[in-house]
Amino acid sequence: MMETESLAKEKLLLEGLNCPSCASKIEAKVGELPEVEESKMNFMMKTLEVKMRIDQDEVIEKIAKIADDIEPGVEVKRTKQRAVKQNKKLTLEGLDCANCAQKIENRVNELEEVAKADLNFTLQELSIEVNDAKVLAEVVTTVREIVHDLEPDVIVKEDNESCCGHDHEHGHSDSQSHSDSDSQADNNELKSEGIRIGIGVVFFAAALLLKLSFVGELALYGVAYLIIGGKVLSKSARNISKGQIFDENFLMSIATIGAFAIQEFPEGVAVMLFYEVGELFQDLAVNRSRRSIKSLLDIRPDYANLKDGDEVKEVDPNQVQIGDLIVVKPGEKVPLDGEVVEGESMVDTAALTGESVPRKVKPGEEILSGMINQDGLLTVKVNKEFGESTVNKILELVQNAASEKAPTEKFITKFARYYTPGVVFGALALAIIPPLVIPGAAFSDWIYRALVFLVVSCPCALVVSIPLGFFGGIGSASKQGVLIKGGNYLEALNKVKTVVMDKTGTLTEGVFDVAEIVPEGDWSKEDLLELAADYIDFHKLSFGTSALYQPEILQKKIELVTSYGIDIYPGGTYLEIAVTQGKLEQYLTRAKELGFTAVEVSDGTIELTSNLRSAIIRQAAEYDFKVLSEVGKKDKNKKFRLSKIVKKLKQDIDDGAYKVIIEARESGKGISIYDEEGDIDEFKMEQLLLGAYDQGDIIWEAPLKKQQVMFINTLGPNVNLGNISPDEILALESLRVGVRGDTFKTALLQEDKRIGVESK
Incomplete structure (x- = not known):
């Protein structure tokens, strides 16, 4: 019975090897050694891979002598024992050919020293994993040559060659x-x-x-x-x-x-x-x-506010260590995962969970990177480094999606x-x-x-x-905010028969109307109205579950609200349905029978001609309703045409509208006079005021606290504000009278006279 000889595989580095012809000769000579089973030279990487029998040290000495004889000065070194894998990411600027990208990836993967190479064509990034960190520089040089061969106009950049280094003063803008x-x-x-x-x-x-x-x-x-x-x-x-x-x-x-x-x-x-x-x-x-x-990469935090004693300084999130304290100001992205140790705030989690409704966080609760702090000042104790943070994991998924x-x-x-x-x-x-x-x-x-x-x-x-x-x-899918982890998952979706969704905002628009007031604990609805009725002028029954109420229950609700001197009206969508069905008179008659004291005229979801809108307002006024007209579309993707809105506002008042509501929906962002962050466009606001005969003609929908503060500080405590959640009515009144720091100075300068507030 024959005994099989064991073979050892050794990779040798030939430092100083610069002659291709000599390299071939060395490969051939080494292959002729009786102890060597196979010899393979990689001239580009200056490595010689040898399969040999026993007595490795003796064989390597012979190889070193052969190399020195053929090309004097070449030094043979063993690399196997010191081989350490290392990753490198290269940016391929100007790579626009998908076919060429595939060729580049294939060629790089063929390099002996490369364990794995993935080219993300979408992000123009080439990720390389080399078997030996010592030859990384040579691999990068070879990759540059490969790219130049296939796509001469493409520029290869390493991470440290980026033109946009992290500068904490202007990193984001850069x-x-x-x-x-x-x-x-x-x-x-x-x-x-x-x-x-x-x-x-x-x-x-x-x-x-x-x-x-x-x-x-x-x-x-x-x-x-x-x-x-x-x-x-x-x-x-x-x-x-x-x-x-x-x-x-x-x-x-x-x-x-x-x-x-x-x-x-x-x-x-x-x-x-x-x-x-x-x-x-x-x-x-x-x-x-x-x-x-x-x-999708916009969720990347540009800096972190590191708390060092009494000082707070902006640093790169990568520099923050576990246990450090960071400060997150209103409107800022949370840069790292951690635990809230001081402060309370509402945070927007939509970028992570798709949930449209902000979540409240307080001391002792976890907060994740990628969330957006909305209104409070938070101090957070970091419990994960940036590389392990939630936002970084998401970024890795985005960047590697096309590689799968x-x-x-x-x-x-x-x-x-x-x-x-x-x-x-x-x-x-x-x-x-x-x-x-x-x-x-x-x-x-x-x-x-x-x-x-x-x-x-x-x-x-x-x-x-x-x-x-x-x-x-x-x-x-990314454009719609959906992250698919790779092509393999996209293809797998072809076999999906059933999809189960959760989270409002996934299948719906992610906006809400208050359908019913549910008091906490032993409080009754009467108690709540008794407490807040003096601060409410209008209450709206929104287009929601109220449409399913039995007439008797609906009448009881209306009677309860009107008994406190509050005008109540059905949402404008009801009127839009009636107009679409040609049943406006029946609608107004039924609204009067049920006990509604006001109606809303809107065209948020349908188009009304100017003449038809005027006729509806005048007809509703003839039924002795207080007519609240609404201007602006509910769909934030539809352009807010300022001149048209101003003209419509003025016309509605002339036609007999009691007040004109400026639409903002429940989100108060990216719609009407508000930008995507919910901040007010002052020019638009001023133009709307010029279109009205009096400031009191307008009700500004302002669901966010910062919007309420802005209106009170700009237009005074008596400004008409709408789309206020029932549980925020007393908080708004405290802003009006100046017992909150946000409006205290304004209250000192203004006469305490309130015109009204609209509640949903």
Whole structure:
């Protein structure tokens, strides 16, 4: 029985090796040693991988002597014992070709020292894991050469080469401006591509329309062809010179040059035109998906307010240690996970959970990075470093989403290696074989058919569209705020039969109306009204569960509210339904029978002409209702046209509206006069005031405390405010009379006279 000899694998570093020929000789000589089973040289990495039998030290000494004899000065070192894996992330600026990105990833993965390489085409990031940290610099150099070979215009940058280093004074603005400049650069490049193709189209059209001699046609078609297809031709020539023959550029070049060779000039230009237009649309789709995915990265905190004794200073979140105290001010993102040790506040968790309703946090409760502090000052004790924080985990998911390839993508990547050569040889066979075996067949006809076959079989649609489809899908989902962890998960969704959702805001708009007041503990509704009635002028029964009340219950609610001298009215959506159904009179009659004392006229979800709106207001006033009209759309995606709103406000007052409500919904953000953060656009507010006869004609919906404070400090304590939650009525009244620090100075300067407050 034969005993199997054990083999040891050793990787040696040959420092000072600079001669390719010498490297080959060393590899051959080492391979001839009787103790060596296999010898493999990597000249780029200056490493020699050897499979040897026993007595490794003795064999390495022999290898060192061989290397020194062939190239004096080369020093052989063992690397195996000191090999430590290390990761590196590179940014590939200007990488816009999905097919080229795949080639780069494949080439980098073929490097011996690379354990794994993933190219995130969407974010233009190449993540590399090397087996030995000592050769990382050489690997990066090799990667630069690979990228330059495949895409000469792409710039490779390491993390420390970024132009936007973290500067705590202006890190956010720099980051934002860098993102904007990248986006602008992409747009400019796409515009220049469009202009180039457009110029080519002009020459192409001229050649088609003008009656010219053969030479004239050839000249015009030739100019159009070179303008439109010059990039493809140059790429094809460059790739051929590097031994990379079979790709889509080669196919397009052969097919279109062949068309010119058989004097089918229009077909040659048209094929190249369609291809380049397709590439342009592909670039547009990629950029759109890239922007959508990158928009999710906006949750990254730019700084943390580190508390050091009595001082608070802005630092990089990476510098904060576990146990440190950080301060989170109103409106700031929470930079790290931790526990609240001081202060109370409402926090927006939508970026993490999708939950539309803010959550209250207080001392002893956990707070996560990525949340947005809304109104209070918080002191947080950090319990996780930034690398392990919730927001960083989310960012990693976003950045690695495109790296998780679906089975279809993996198959297409392998298939593409054999598909293109197959198409080329198939076309060659189609051009040569039929004329030789079919009687009467002409070479010109079959060459033409072969060229058609080349164009039709171009791998772009198949090879590029598959990964591009996944990029587009992930990007489109990102635009809607949905994070899909990778192409494999996106493909798995194809098999999903049932989806279970939770969280308001996932399937709904995430806004709420108060359908019913539920007092806490032993308090009754009568007690609550007894306490707060003096501060309420209007109460609205919103479009919600109130629509399902039995008439007797609804009448009792109305009687209870009106018994305290409060006007009550149904939400404007009821009136909009009545108008849509042509039952306005029945609606007003029924509202009067139920005991409503006011009605709301709005067109938040439907369109009302100016004349119809005026007629409705006048008709409602004839029924002796206090008419509250509302201006502005409920859909925040619809543009707030200021001039139109001002005109509508003035017209409503002229038509008899008691008050005009400025729509803001329950969120108070990104709608009407409010920006996405809920701050008031003072110019819009001033224009609306100018459109009214008196400040008291307007009720400003102001669901957020900072909006209420702004209105009171700007327009006085008697300003009409609406969309106030019942449990916030007394808090608002304390703001009006100045017993809160936010409005204390205003109260000292203003006469304590209240006009009113509208409650939902």
